[in-house]
Amino acid sequence: MATEALGWWGVPLGILAGTLRGSVPFLLVSLGECLTEKSGKINLGLEGTLLMGAMSAYAVSYLSSGIVGPTLASWLGVLTAGIAGMGLGAIHGWLAQQPRVNDVAVGIAMIIFGGGLANFFGKPFIQPQAPQLPTLAAGGWSSLSQVQSALQISPLFLLGVAIVPLMSWFFKSTRWGLYVRAVGDSPDAALAMGISIFWVRMASIVAGSFLAGIGGASLSLFYPGVWTERISSGQGLMAVALVIFARWQPWQCLWASLLFGGAQALGPAFQSVGIDSYYYLFNAAPYILTLLIMIVTCSPKRTLTGAPGALGQSD
């Protein structure tokens, strides 16, 4: 193992590398879910969207690399993943807004449907190697190969980081951001303002699913960089918890994604220096952390501060 040469320094380096790699899907999916939940609906189906995005990105990248070259092919894959996400988002957005239809149940049905489609069409792409997204080598200053490989940054990570201030500004300072918040906080007030609740929610869910689809692309085209049927491993569902953890604020989504990515890297990092007896319990760290934070910050007297008012209410 490379980390042996570094000894215990391998642990923080491993955590840093794991954070940079592992937080990308969390960041993109949580930003998508943040936008969705701000409009007052939950989309648990982003787990299926993540799988669909991963599969379609990988397939398109593989199939088109002979025609347009590997770099363009991988970006084409990213775009396809986003569009596939939008397709699933449109189904969720329409169905979850029908009267008496529960958005949690639709989300779970969408996990099965999206995951089923991804596995169905992804079967032929499990073996071949698709061209990966080019990465930015931020560790070029170091002569240590471990540092260099740890600091391979995905362009999708930078994209996600760039979206954070944009989305924050969108919610705070734009007319459309106000529409989304109005629909999410008080649908009656939004209706009085003459806003179409249906279309604002639809747009939020579809845009959020676009981001989640791109998050899927980062799974199959950056890290772990392959397409398998279990690649999403619950990260889409975790991102839902993460948004609550982040109190529906884009900036906090960024910090929470880094924290979750880092927490996920704890197990492998400790394993690399020979501590592997608590590997699985370390893997549970992000979930326990979220649970503890919810316990500390919630109170029976009031709902979570920052929670969109219409979230979880039937209409």
Next chain:
Amino acid sequence: MASTTTWRRSLEPVALPMGAVLSALVIFGVFCALVGANPLAVYASIYRAAFGSWSAWQNTLLRASPLMLTALCTALPARLGLVIIGNEGALVIGGLAAVLVGLALGPSLPGGLVLLAMALGSLVAGGLWIVVAGALRHYRGVNETISSLLLNYVAIALMNHLVQGPLRDPAFVSKPSSFEIAPAAWLGNLPDTRVHWGLIYGLVASVLAYILMQRTTFGFAARTAGGNVRAARIAGLPVGKLTLAVCFLAGSCAGLAGMVEVAAVQKRLNESIVSSYGYAGILVAFVARHNPLATVLVSVLLGGILASGGILQRSHNLPDATVMVFQGIVFLCVLYSESLYGRFKVFQEREGQAEGAVVAG
């Protein structure tokens, strides 16, 4: 006229889901045609693999029995207005408790007693697991959907940790697993079938849940609290105790499903127990509109769909994920049909024509 009215009204909750399943079949047929398979042949295969023969029925019932139990984990709290999705976690914890009890008591007690102890262990463990979500909801206002979802992952991590470490059987190499429980404590099959006793557990639990929720004061109180918490408090109902009790019963059903999986199918504990029966149970509950008797029917339907996975691959060269697609389409259609209640004149008081109009919707 009055009798016609009730007749039409009670037809609606049967006809709408059936119409939804038919629509799903049509959509799935289009999907099959698009990917180059003959839809009619695929339907025939699914029917044959699910309900075509006694052997097919046994396959279906085998898959339906854990679903009946895990569905109750969502259906019971739903009556209280809680959306619990911790079925998978409660199932895993129930399986874990069953293995711990089975391994501890296996050598010293007769098989029947060990089975009883395993069942009790799984009921208590699964129940307490969901009580955590209910208590957090009641005392801290933590959203029960999210907390029960998180608890799933904690349960799976705990199970993986134990079968990797303290419980691991070094002689079993294919994947990290616990030691095997003694053959005397295996859950046997119903006479002359391949279907294990878990089916009876599922049926009994569903009937008991129905009686409890529809025919007792407890169930009435729970439904009242689910309808309007403030009114229930004013009426003096112990909302907190009701929440905890219902969550305990819900979790214990899913926990029992874990015990059945361990004692009848896996015989030891490993990652195979995480087999998405929990998540499928959530859907079963919603599709059955949280009615414990309807969950039995929906479980059998879903069990049939799951049982047809192999044959689609063998005789139509379709990937095994095809049944996932079909399952997804069926549930999306049935969920959509929720919004159609009251929209069809056929089911209203006025005299209408045949029920054929439903299918078109």
